[in-house]
Amino acid sequence: MPSPFILDRTSVTQVMAWVLAALLPGIATYVWLFGPGILVTLSLATVTALAAEAAMLKARGYAVKPFLADLSAIVTAWLLALSLPSLAPWWLIVTGTLFAIVVAKHLYGGLGQNIFNPAMVGYAVLIVSFPVQMTHWAGPNELTSVHLTLAQSATVIFGGDMPRATLDAVTMATPLDALRTGLLQQLTVDEVMTHPIFGHYGGVGFEWLAGAFLLGGLLLWALRIISWQVPLAFLAGIWLTAGFLNFFDAGRFGPPWFHLFAPSVMLGAFFIATDPVSGATTPRGKLIFGLGAGFLTMAIRTWGGFPDGVAFAILLMNLCVPLIDQYTQPRIYGGADKEPRA
Amino acid sequence: MSRELFKFKGGVHPPEHKAESTSRPIHAAPLPKKLVIPLRQHIGNPAKPVVEIGERVLKGQMIAAADGYISTAVHASSSGTVTAIDLQPVPHISGLPDLCITIETDGRDEWVAHAPLDYQAMEPSQLRMQLRDLGLAGLGGAVFPSAVKLDPGASHACTTLIINGGECEPWITCDDMLMRHHADEILQGVGIMRHLLGSTEILVGIEDNKPEALDSMRSAAAKLDFAVEVVKVPARYPGGGAKQMIETLTGRQVPSGKLSTDIGIQVFNVGTSYALARAIHHGEPLITRLVTVTGHVLRPQNFEVLIGTPMHTLITLAGDRDGTTGVLMGGPMMGVPMPNLDVPVVKATNCILVKSAELFPPLPKALPCIRCTRCADACPVELQPQELFRFAKAGDFGRAQEYHLFDCIECGCCSYVCPSHIPLVDFYRYAKSEIWAREKDKRAADLARERHEFRQFRQEREKKEKAEKLAAKAQAARAQAALDQAQRAELAAAPAAEGAAVSDTDAKKALIAAALARAQAKKSDAAPKNVDQLTSEQLHQIEEIEARRTKIRELARKPLESEEKKP
Amino acid sequence: MLAAIGVMVLLAVAIGLVLGWSAIRFKVEGNPLAEKIDAILPQTQCGQCGFPGCRPYAEAIAKGEADINQCPPGGEEGVKKLAELLGVEPKPLDEAHGTPKPKSVAFIDEQTCIGCTLCIQACPVDAISGAAKQMHTIIAAECTGCELCLPPCPVDCISMVPIAEDLPHWKWKHPVVMMKKIAETEGA
Incomplete structure (x- = not known):
């Protein structure tokens, strides 16, 4: 084997492990503010993802051990689980995870080959196919009268008997849902915002969750596992679009801080849009990718059919990556300032 | 130092491992029994042997001369007898042998006559020729003939001369040791370079992990009658690369595809400068160099080694240990694994790095690229290594070239940081050599096409000329026939040539017969008349002329003969 | 009706002229x-x-x-x-x-060559030098390895020598460290 003969210590496994670690503050906050149900979702998604990954690797003639050890399947599973409603039924979680691992990842060629973020593909499939089940969000403990234990959450998720009334007492519309519904009922933003779910910036509890994801994201950035371009551009894209709309008509469009402090935005900005495999690679490309995803997220939230648009925005931008990369090749050492394009 | 420094993009910080080999003084390696001196030690044409097997040579005697402009001479590193000029293993990654001159040393180490050169009195071009004949080549690693680099050219002046003491590669310390102990001579060499290049600004760049070298060079520079600025630069691999050193010191970048001289900057390694000083002030050709022997050995240190010394003798000197897993020439980032240890030390050998499983654990297996762009962040040339990898792997060499494959300096930073442990540089080397091979094939095909087309054109032309000649002859023959009734036999050819049922070949045969008859007749007529009393010299001349004539005749006959032989 | 026909005819003539002109103006030599x-x-x-x-x-x-x-x-x-x-x-x-063969060049055994010039005539790229009754030799740098000189040689003194790999012609191989290999060596 020719040079170099020494390597830096980082490995894919390490990178993935850090991503998982950076999700922990978010998960802890989730459990603290929304109850332990998310742990069931996370575990189920993890087990499903590992099983699917192992089966696919075997079927494709790859060694199972080194590829399972890269932890990428678990990252996908966790990201999907954190995007799903915390009391989503088990089959929803399994279907989403299977779709993410089998179709979005392995049918595209496995690790490093998928052009779409697998977790977001799983999410998109679920929200398109099962919109009703995708609203089973547990409300923040602060606002709900009933607090489910871990076992109760598991019962809900696995479809066990649970009085309808209890379930209704636990689940709640997310702030984004509430805003959307309110605006559709011709209410102004200020009127909608009187609903108890709205907190200082985002929703009650939700804003803390967003903060926790932000914290984890900053950790990843400090470790240079993600670059600053994508999250910053993504957040800027949302803030600028929301700010512009809000400035225009504060009655019909939510304030920019509210849009920024949704957990899905922080998760998307720091953990999903930064997925290197399906994202842009050049520095300028990353900025365009982030800005585009932010703008599309706001566009879908404002004019689209879904309350949140992070997943679709990122998938749409994934689609543009080859184009973005080709046209944003950086100037090389000693290169001309303007590069001729092929 | 108040000089403003600039930061080149990318780079890595591998563990330095320099202290191991700097704690011991420089030792002169003993004279080996056998020296194997490769003829291709530099970039450009290999040197051409000028000695013969069995010839006794002296230390410093030229044994192979430079062949062309970009080439340099090769010298005997010690006195002895040439025992072979043949293919021998050389320090190259392929393990393929190359042409070498083997010298059995006689232990007397007897110098050839040599004297200092008065370089200031010499014509620059003449001085450069001398340097070429003294075998000077860049000792930083690229081994480019120094005489070529010391030619400022007609149009551009080299205002800035940079002496590179960066030595950024881990483990290697030969430049460091050279600067510590031979700073004066290095700067003498700088004086000669300044003279040849007409530089007005002279900078010595030394990484900050070599404080002793910095001190030594600074105090030596203070004694000079011209200004040399010794600059401390931050240690970062590959800061010792010529282009990176230029950017660090001047903030300027060498345009892609151009040379540093195009922006008025020339860079030399400190070792080259030292060798230049030895060559000019002592008349000594490049037959020795400093080599760091380090890694998995008992006494890591620097040796002054004769070019051609087998590597294993140096490892033995430094104390070989059990558990060696291989030997590199150069450092761990850009070094070349040695196929065996009989290969000689060459001008490019800056370091012999002995590997062990502990120091150099086997590299983990490669995983797929996850496009994390750590490689792009580390690339000092600001390339997109992940894209180059994709194209090289897929064999899409055209796209690889569009993405500036040939700007890659193969420093290894990308492979070093890759979390998937992909040997990226390998893919670039593969793609580059594949592109070169294809270009070579294309040139060969173009040549073949050209030659084939010319041959067809020539055949056409010959056919036409022959037809014309035949027609002319037929005409002549007819005229002859009318005049001379006695040679009726020959007339058979005439109607044949006119196309009267007799084949072309028959006509030709008849013509040849006629021609032969005529020639015979002429020969007897034209007997030489003045050949009675000739000197031996004249006789010899005549013989030569006759020989040439027969040859010409044969040549002239060839087309006809060959026509006949065709089935 | 007439106007329409007139317009069409005029158009046809105009376009035809343009086409004809460009056929001459942008004529491509050869194929x-x-x-x-x-x-x-x-x-x-x-x-x-x-x-x-x-x-x-x-x-x-x-x-x-x-x-x-x-x-x-x-x-x-x-x-x-x-x-x-x-x-x-x-x-x-x-x-x-035929099947692809390693790249070779022809080599004339000069001891056996009778100088018949038959190979010289067969060589499509004039890569053989020699003359009648003189020994012939191959200009290796120009030989394409076509083997056309082999059949005409009456004494079979020409052989094809594969081009040996030497340092200037050495090439880096495609790195064989790819991902599937893991499966083969460590296969679960």
Whole structure:
């Protein structure tokens, strides 16, 4: 084997492990503010993802051990689980995870080959196919009268008997849902915002969750596992679009801080849009990718059919990556300032 | 130092491992029994042997001369007898042998006559020729003939001369040791370079992990009658690369595809400068160099080694240990694994790095690229290594070239940081050599096409000329026939040539017969008349002329003969 | 009605003039497609394709009279390139026209050569130097390895010598560290 003969210590496994670690503050906050149900979702998604990954690797003639050890399947599973409603039924979680691992990842060629973020593909499939089940969000403990234990959450998720009334007492519309519904009922933003779910910036509890994801994201950035371009551009894209709309008509469009402090935005900005495999690679490309995803997220939230648009925005931008990369090749050492394009 | 420094993009910080080999003084390696001196030690044409097997040579005697402009001479590193000029293993990654001159040393180490050169009195071009004949080549690693680099050219002046003491590669310390102990001579060499290049600004760049070298060079520079600025630069691999050193010191970048001289900057390694000083002030050709022997050995240190010394003798000197897993020439980032240890030390050998499983654990297996762009962040040339990898792997060499494959300096930073442990540089080397091979094939095909087309054109032309000649002859023959009734036999050819049922070949045969008859007749007529009393010299001349004539005749006959032989 | 016909006729005349003018103005010399095909062919001039040289084969391909898989020296890669140029599916080499061999050059055993010049006439690229009753020799740098000189030699003194790999011709190999390998070596 020719040079170099020494390597830096980082490995894919390490990178993935850090991503998982950076999700922990978010998960802890989730459990603290929304109850332990998310742990069931996370575990189920993890087990499903590992099983699917192992089966696919075997079927494709790859060694199972080194590829399972890269932890990428678990990252996908966790990201999907954190995007799903915390009391989503088990089959929803399994279907989403299977779709993410089998179709979005392995049918595209496995690790490093998928052009779409697998977790977001799983999410998109679920929200398109099962919109009703995708609203089973547990409300923040602060606002709900009933607090489910871990076992109760598991019962809900696995479809066990649970009085309808209890379930209704636990689940709640997310702030984004509430805003959307309110605006559709011709209410102004200020009127909608009187609903108890709205907190200082985002929703009650939700804003803390967003903060926790932000914290984890900053950790990843400090470790240079993600670059600053994508999250910053993504957040800027949302803030600028929301700010512009809000400035225009504060009655019909939510304030920019509210849009920024949704957990899905922080998760998307720091953990999903930064997925290197399906994202842009050049520095300028990353900025365009982030800005585009932010703008599309706001566009879908404002004019689209879904309350949140992070997943679709990122998938749409994934689609543009080859184009973005080709046209944003950086100037090389000693290169001309303007590069001729092929 | 108040000089403003600039930061080149990318780079890595591998563990330095320099202290191991700097704690011991420089030792002169003993004279080996056998020296194997490769003829291709530099970039450009290999040197051409000028000695013969069995010839006794002296230390410093030229044994192979430079062949062309970009080439340099090769010298005997010690006195002895040439025992072979043949293919021998050389320090190259392929393990393929190359042409070498083997010298059995006689232990007397007897110098050839040599004297200092008065370089200031010499014509620059003449001085450069001398340097070429003294075998000077860049000792930083690229081994480019120094005489070529010391030619400022007609149009551009080299205002800035940079002496590179960066030595950024881990483990290697030969430049460091050279600067510590031979700073004066290095700067003498700088004086000669300044003279040849007409530089007005002279900078010595030394990484900050070599404080002793910095001190030594600074105090030596203070004694000079011209200004040399010794600059401390931050240690970062590959800061010792010529282009990176230029950017660090001047903030300027060498345009892609151009040379540093195009922006008025020339860079030399400190070792080259030292060798230049030895060559000019002592008349000594490049037959020795400093080599760091380090890694998995008992006494890591620097040796002054004769070019051609087998590597294993140096490892033995430094104390070989059990558990060696291989030997590199150069450092761990850009070094070349040695196929065996009989290969000689060459001008490019800056370091012999002995590997062990502990120091150099086997590299983990490669995983797929996850496009994390750590490689792009580390690339000092600001390339997109992940894209180059994709194209090289897929064999899409055209796209690889569009993405500036040939700007890659193969420093290894990308492979070093890759979390998937992909040997990226390998893919670039593969793609580059594949592109070169294809270009070579294309040139060969173009040549073949050209030659084939010319041959067809020539055949056409010959056919036409022959037809014309035949027609002319037929005409002549007819005229002859009318005049001379006695040679009726020959007339058979005439109607044949006119196309009267007799084949072309028959006509030709008849013509040849006629021609032969005529020639015979002429020969007897034209007997030489003045050949009675000739000197031996004249006789010899005549013989030569006759020989040439027969040859010409044969040549002239060839087309006809060959026509006949065709089935 | 008449006006419409008139307009159409005028239009036809105008467009026809433009077409005619551009046909003269932008006339392409020769057959550009054959030219492009010829550029891909290896120029061995061996005739294994059944045509007397690379150029005629290129012209035949351009006219659709020959298939793209008749050139063994070009190898599979040559076929692939031709397929790409012509926009057709690549196909395996036609074995009837021979199989690819390692690149070789002809070598004349000078002891045996009788100087008959037959090989000189056979060589498509004039890479053999010599004269009648004189020893012949191959200019190795110009030999394409077409083997056309082998059959005419009456004393069989020409042999094909594969080009040995030496330092200046050495190439880096494709790194063999790829991902599937893990499966083979550590396979679960």
